Amino acid sequence: xxxxxxxxxxxxxxxxxxxxxxxxxxxxxxxxxxxxxxxxxxxxxxxxxxxxxxxxxxxxxxxxxxxxxxxxxxxxxxxxxxxxxxxxxxxxxxxxxxxxxxxxxxxxxxxxxxxxxxxxxxxxxxxxxxxxxxxxxxxxxxxxxxxxxxxxxxxxxxxxxxxxxxxxxxxxxxxxxxxxxxxxxxxxxxxxxxxxxxxxxxxxxxxxxxxxxxxxxxxxxxxxxxxxxxxxxxxxxxxxxx
Amino acid sequence: xxxxxxxxxxxxxxxxxxxxxxxxxxxxxxxxxxxxxxxxxxxxxxxxxxxxxxxxxxxxxxxxxxxxxxxxxxxxxxxxxxxxxxxxxxxxxxxxxxxxxxxxxxxxxxxxxxxxxxxxxxxxxxxxxxxxxxxxxxxxxxxxxxxxxxxxxxxxxxxxxxxxxxxxxxxxxxxxxxxxxxxxxxxxxxxxxxxxxxxxxxxxxxxxxxxxxxxxxxxxxxxxxxxxxx
Numbered sequence: 001x002x003x004x005x006x007x008x009x010x011x012x013x014x015x016x017x018x019x020x021x022x023x024x025x026x027x028x029x030x031x032x033x034x035x036x037x038x039x040x041x042x043x044x045x046x047x048x049x050x051x052x053x054x055x056x057x058x059x060x061x062x063x064x065x066x067x068x069x070x071x072x073x074x075x076x077x078x079x080x081x082x083x084x085x086x087x088x089x090x091x092x093x094x095x096x097x098x099x100x101x102x103x104x105x106x107x108x109x110x111x112x113x114x115x116x117x118x119x120x121x122x123x124x125x126x127x128x129x130x131x132x133x134x135x136x137x138x139x140x141x142x143x144x145x146x147x148x149x150x151x152x153x154x155x156x157x158x159x160x161x162x163x164x165x166x167x168x169x170x171x172x173x174x175x176x177x178x179x180x181x182x183x184x185x186x187x188x189x190x191x192x193x194x195x196x197x198x199x200x201x202x203x204x205x206x207x208x209x210x211x212x213x214x215x216x217x218x219x220x221x222x223x224x225x226x227x228x229x230x231x232x233x234x235x236x237x238x239x240x241x242x
Numbered sequence: 243x244x245x246x247x248x249x250x251x252x253x254x255x256x257x258x259x260x261x262x263x264x265x266x267x268x269x270x271x272x273x274x275x276x277x278x279x280x281x282x283x284x285x286x287x288x289x290x291x292x293x294x295x296x297x298x299x300x301x302x303x304x305x306x307x308x309x310x311x312x313x314x315x316x317x318x319x320x321x322x323x324x325x326x327x328x329x330x331x332x333x334x335x336x337x338x339x340x341x342x343x344x345x346x347x348x349x350x351x352x353x354x355x356x357x358x359x360x361x362x363x364x365x366x367x368x369x370x371x372x373x374x375x376x377x378x379x380x381x382x383x384x385x386x387x388x389x390x391x392x393x394x395x396x397x398x399x400x401x402x403x404x405x406x407x408x409x410x411x412x413x414x415x416x417x418x419x420x421x422x423x424x425x426x427x428x429x430x431x432x433x434x435x436x437x438x439x440x441x442x443x444x445x446x447x448x449x450x451x452x453x454x455x456x457x458x459x460x461x462x463x464x465x466x467x468x469x470x471x472x
């Protein structure tokens with residue numbers, strides 16, 4: 001579904017991504033972790049073309065993201081993305097947040113978009129909030145709305161860029177629960193996160209990044225059981241210590 | 243001074259002052275605000291775009307206009323536009339365009355430079371993540387601008403936009419240099435004709451104050467209403 005091959009990216013002189021290669025198969029859940037500044041967020045933003053990259057190739061459902069002729073809006077509409085800071089549109093009610101792209105991009109009718117929005121809000125447990133503005137919701141609720149907004153586009157895959165990093169601890173679970181349910185429903189997911197509990201529960205594979213490189217790319221059990229690299233071992237010992 | 247104050251001259255000239263003068267002033271203000279805002283927003287978008295030659299040209303235009311006195315620009319356009327028309331259309335004579343269209347174009351282009359700066363600040367006040375979120379949903383550049391960035395930018399900049407409009411309302415009085423009858427011009431005419439300068443200029447001042455101050459109060463109340471709920 002998502003193939004990343006030898007992707008390199010520079011910010012001026014700074015080499016952020018160094019020949020990164022990995023893949024996410026249909027229905028697979030891949031967790032990307034690593035210390036901050038390791039390039040994991042940059043990598044996931046490259047997948048739907050929010051960040052350009054200079055070398056290598058990324059294919060989503062067979063379509064090359066970086067190729068000049070690619071219709072990026074069309075491709076992005078098929079890949080859901082959830083951000084660290086939710087990025088709901090603060091000037092629009094929850095209902096409009098969910099309907100905007102359905103109507104503008106997928107050309108759904110108002111009724112169809114609303115029906116979809118209502119069903120998804122129900123699924124994330126926020127049906128009552130449909131007429132509120134994002135600012136009236138808690139962080140955890142906002143992030144669940146953001147997930148619903150992405151799902152409203154019927155995506156073939158979902159990208160999560162540190163979806164719980166900006167949340168208060170007591171709200172992390174409600175967001176992770178939604179993500180776990182999504183994973184168990186068979187959604188193809190690429191998730192940048194530090195939540196190793198989530199990785200243990202639903203990940204098929206774990207990708208460990210450090211200083212712009214993919215250091216390890218292993219099955220969940222192999223990764224947690226016996227990480228091959230020192231860097232991954234060190235990272236795990238730090239993150240699992242508390 | 244007030245002993246021989248003639249209120250009657252004001253009373254008698256009211257229909258003329260408002261039906262002709264104020265209508266002109268308000269039409270010009272409305273036209274230049276609407277045109278200036280649309281054009282200014284477009285300028286702001288171009289100036290922030292990755293298309294650098296155009297961005298530089300716009301920056302040059304904005305900086306030039308903002309460095310010139312409005313009266314000078316009004317003069318220039320009034321005398322220049324007929325010749326520009328002649329040059330563009332290739333006619334034998336300068337194109338007579340009429341005083342009102344001339345100043346309407348002038349004020350629109352002039353205000354566009356100011357609105358461009360306001361809207362540029364407004365657009366830049368929107369976090370990049372908002373734009374990313376719009377793109378991630380499959381929206382195009384224009385859809386992201388139209389549905390995500392500009393509505394928030396305008397809201398953020400509303401106080402400044404209205405203040406600029408109130409300043410414009412006062413500045414329209416500068417059309418006197420091309421002898422157009424705006425509100426102040428109309429008052430001035432009556433004042434000269436009847437020799438009632440004090441009354442008419444005082445009255446004009448009161449009206450400008452009432453409209454401008456009233457508008458600024460209204461803006462404050464409006465601001466509270468459109469502020470994004472949080």
